[in-house]
Amino acid sequence: MYTTELQKVSALDNSLSADPPELVAAFEARVAADAFIEPKDWMPQAYRRTLVRQISQHAHSEIVGTLPEGNWITRAPSLRRKAVLLAKVQDECGHGLYLYCAAETLGTSREQMIEALHSGKAKYSTIFNYPTLTWADMGAIGWLVDGAAIMNQVPLQRTSYGPYARAMVRICKEESFHQRQGYEIMMTLANGSAAQKRMAQDALNRWWWPSIMMFGPPDDNSPNSAQSMRWRIKRESNDDLRQRFIDVTVPQALALGLTLPDPELKWNEARDHYDYGPIDWEEFYAVVRGEGQVAKERMSARVKAWEDGAWVREAAAAHAVKKAKRNAA
């Protein structure tokens, strides 16, 4: 997911801290009582570090996530679809900005975060390193990728760090149209010509497993989760969220008349959940390592956009300084 810990922190790194134990105890009591932590409040160093990593990674994911969709704006099949896709991409940019600002309240700077992304030091969600091959991918992404994002982000509205929680409230309000417009694209294609239906099925086949992986590694292989749960940064486990996503999404796929690319997917009456087949975590970790199909393309597009915009930023800053001087005179 956008917020899965992709950079592993050693337990040593988290325990090595000069934090006074009485302050840590007071902090943990506040968090356990569901109090929100605000920027000027005292917090353990590892809490701050974890949040900076998670929030900036989340922000990077929003920004990089505009690339696979931006790819289709000029080729949207109608003016309506184009206006909708443009609005969605603008929203995702906004999400990135809310989150960068939230991270900055913890003492990092926008410049540092952008540098970390562009140099490859910071991670972003693996999902965006898959290519968007056909128009149906815009449907599958809105429906599945934004759907998975919503599933993950809803509990984060109650995450313990105030600025992050407030950014999530704003983001969640905006996400629901993203998922619905995606599903609407899928409905149109699934009810269209045979070729359109094939296109919808193909997109579902390619995006299903990567979407399931967005929730991150299984709980028993997610070493930092326990700490994050205790500090209420994370409020629900990877596997619980994944199961909930599968349970709500499978009926939506069936309603489209499409099939899911998992032969082991089956309703389990006793568990009251869908059972699903094994996930290929090797693929996931390969994508995390930067071996995604279009990882290089994504980063070079991102860096190019940043560099191409440099003259605009410089001109705006120069203009502001000139105006300030004139006003002072």
Next chain:
Amino acid sequence: MSDKATNEASLKGDWALWEVFIRTRGGLSHRHVGSVHAPDAELALKHARDTYTRRMEGVSIWVAASTSISASDPAHADAFFEPAADKVYRHPTFYNIPKNIKHI
């Protein structure tokens, strides 16, 4: 205020940070919604509009340079707000009025 923020922003590095306050409807006060970076107040207002009012969430925006905001210290919140704690007579429920007395 805006000129001060602008002068502090160098041509290199991040633009100055501005806190954004939005009045969502006539009759309501402006409320803090987040922040934006901008080289001056004029652009800060435009960035705030694009970032925080894409769905007509506002009829008016204030931006204030973040460096101009002074805040109380959360570590001393108890002592700071303590003077209000023992003045229960500031609340209407402190006064016992018989039930038969109406409209009071």
